[in-house]
Amino acid sequence: MSIKKRLIISYIAMLLIPTIIFVVITFFTSGILKNTIKGVYNVGFHGEPVENIIEKDSIAINNIKNYMLSHKKESENANFFENQNKYLNDQTGVAIRKNNNIVYMSPFLKNGVEHNILPKFGEYEGANRPHSIAENKFMLLKQYDFYVEDGSKVSIFLFLNVSSAENIFYSFFIIEVILLVIIFVLTSSILTFIMSKSIVKPLEKLKDGVILIKNGNLDFEINVTSNDEIGELSTAFEEMRFRLKKSLEVQLQYESNRKELISNISHDLKTPVTAIKGYVEGIKDGVADTPEKMDKYINTIYIKATDLDKLIDELFLFSKLDLKKLPFNFEKVDILNYLRDCIEELKFDLDKKNINIKLQCKLLEKIYVTADREKLKRVIMNIINNSVKYMDKDIGEIFINIKNDKNFCTISFKDNGMGISKEAIPYIFDRFYRSDFSRNSETGGSGLGLAISKRIIEEHGGTIWAESENYYGTNIIFKLKKWRDDYGKEDINS
Numbered sequence: 001m002s003i004k005k006r007l008i009i010s011y012i013a014m015l016l017i018p019t020i021i022f023v024v025i026t027f028f029t030s031g032i033l034k035n036t037i038k039g040v041y042n043v044g045f046h047g048e049p050v051e052n053i054i055e056k057d058s059i060a061i062n063n064i065k066n067y068m069l070s071h072k073k074e075s076e077n078a079n080f081f082e083n084q085n086k087y088l089n090d091q092t093g094v095a096i097r098k099n100n101n102i103v104y105m106s107p108f109l110k111n112g113v114e115h116n117i118l119p120k121f122g123e124y125e126g127a128n129r130p131h132s133i134a135e136n137k138f139m140l141l142k143q144y145d146f147y148v149e150d151g152s153k154v155s156i157f158l159f160l161n162v163s164s165a166e167n168i169f170y171s172f173f174i175i176e177v178i179l180l181v182i183i184f185v186l187t188s189s190i191l192t193f194i195m196s197k198s199i200v201k202p203l204e205k206l207k208d209g210v211i212l213i214k215n216g217n218l219d220f221e222i223n224v225t226s227n228d229e230i231g232e233l234s235t236a237f238e239e240m241r242f243r244l245k246k247s248l249e250v251q252l253q254y255e256s257n258r259k260e261l262i263s264n265i266s267h268d269l270k271t272p273v274t275a276i277k278g279y280v281e282g283i284k285d286g287v288a289d290t291p292e293k294m295d296k297y298i299n300t301i302y303i304k305a306t307d308l309d310k311l312i313d314e315l316f317l318f319s320k321l322d323l324k325k326l327p328f329n330f331e332k333v334d335i336l337n338y339l340r341d342c343i344e345e346l347k348f349d350l351d352k353k354n355i356n357i358k359l360q361c362k363l364l365e366k367i368y369v370t371a372d373r374e375k376l377k378r379v380i381m382n383i384i385n386n387s388v389k390y391m392d393k394d395i396g397e398i399f400i401n402i403k404n405d406k407n408f409c410t411i412s413f414k415d416n417g418m419g420i421s422k423e424a425i426p427y428i429f430d431r432f433y434r435s436d437f438s439r440n441s442e443t444g445g446s447g448l449g450l451a452i453s454k455r456i457i458e459e460h461g462g463t464i465w466a467e468s469e470n471y472y473g474t475n476i477i478f479k480l481k482k483w484r485d486d487y488g489k490e491d492i493n494s
């Protein structure tokens with residue numbers, strides 16, 4: 001999941017989870033509140049208990065009224081009022097006023113209720129309404145007015161103390177606010193921790209990776225576990241590390257190849273130069289004292305100089321191919337005709353060496369390949385020269401075979417020479433590689449022939465390989481791309 005989505009979800013969760021927890025907790029705590037209030041007033045918000053208090057109020061008012069109507073010296077009967085007060089809910093207070101005199105007042109009202117704040121006769125008659133008896137002290141007031149026989153105005157006041165309920169509601173509200181804050185802080189901290197862990201941890205891994213690369217260490221791996229933006233970044237980073245490592249390895253390989261190349265070149269150049277130097281010294285010292293000897297010396301110097309020239313040519317060609325600086329001139333080549341021309345060119349020399357060369361092709365149609373005529377000739381000459389060089393039979397044979405596939409044309413050169421050992425086959429296309437036998441033999445050569453051929457065939461988009469068996473002969477095979485016109489169609493012109 002993307003980081004953006006995760007952030008949105010976590011923000012929604014930060015709002016939703018605490019809200020849900022808060023609602024659930026409030027639901028259960030409100031039950032406790034209800035019971036607490038019930039405990040204080042012995043009333044419920046629904047049903048029976050409220051009716052009880054109203055009934056008790058009416059009974060008490062009736063009792064007091066009857067008593068007031070029948071007793072004139074009410075001051076002597078404080079006990080009666082006291083009993084009525086006790087009969088009422090313990091949060092209800094009674095005040096009785098006759099004309100302007102307070103006849104009785106419950107003890108818990110005495111501190112708060114002033115004579116002058118009581119409503120006037122007839123003002124709230126029968127009403128049940130809140131009344132402030134002092135600052136921040138609210139009570140529910142019920143007033144009952146009547147006249148006694150002597151015409152005095154009597155008012156009975158019942159006060160229901162609601163300030164405790166108010167306090168309970170107030171503390172409940174405070175607890176709820178604190179609870180809400182705690183739930184919000186807790187859920188946001190937990191969610192923020194989880195979110196930051198999922199973002200910061202992989203970032204730290206990346207940071208460690210960068211430090212390792214900075215210190216030149218590329219041998220580690222970053223495990224990508226998430227599939228978000230950081231996961232993508234880690235994958236790209238891992239790819240970058242892998243490529244860097246590969247390119248470093250290639251660079252090191254190039255470096256060691258370069259060293260090997262220089263040592264090979266120096267060795268191969270030194271051999272003919274040393275020989276030339278030796279023969280020249282021989283002439284200078286007068287060792288070649290007869291015309292025949294002189295002739296032999298000069299001839300050897302010429303051959304060695306020609307070898308050197310050929311080697312320098314091959315080295316130059318190989319290095320140009322290696323650096324891909326040799327231009328290729330690809331054209332449409334009729335491969336059968338082309339091979340026939342090559343054979344024609346070589347036939348005379350091969351006949352002299354008792355080597356038969358045969359082109360075996362049963363195909364009737366012409367096969368066109370994409371090739372650089374000059375470079376392809378170099379490949380073919382290298383292969384045939386090798387067959388001649390490493391021929392150990394009295395009657396040599398070279399069979400050239402052509403196979404026509406959909407996209408490629410396969411050409412093979414099979415000889416009956418000395419063959420190549422299984423161990424040597426994988427290396428014969430490496431530069432400067434010569435099997436031990438050929439290196440020690442008189443055949444001559446630098447070991448660049450097949451390396452050059454391989455580069456040339458690869459530039460053609462083809463492949464080259466060898467199949468051989470010691471003593472029985474060698475088969476060198478290469479594949480060339482068939483000619484395609486601009487529309488990708490093959491030219492089959494029979």
Ligand SMILES: Nc1ncnc2c1ncn2[C@@H]1O[C@H](COP(=O)(O)OP(=O)(O)OP(=O)(O)O)[C@@H](O)[C@H]1O
Binds near residue numbers: 415417419433436439
């Ligand atoms: N037809 C073959 N028969 C036997 N061995 C072969 C044949 N072709 C190649 N080889 C072996 O493969 C090696 C590499 O061949 P390659 O043509 O690259 O070098 P070379 O012939 O030794 O030297 P160069 O071609 O540079 O004069 C040879 O030294 C030889 O041992």
Ligand SMILES: [Mg+2]
Binds near residue numbers: 385386445449450
């Ligand atoms: Mg060769």
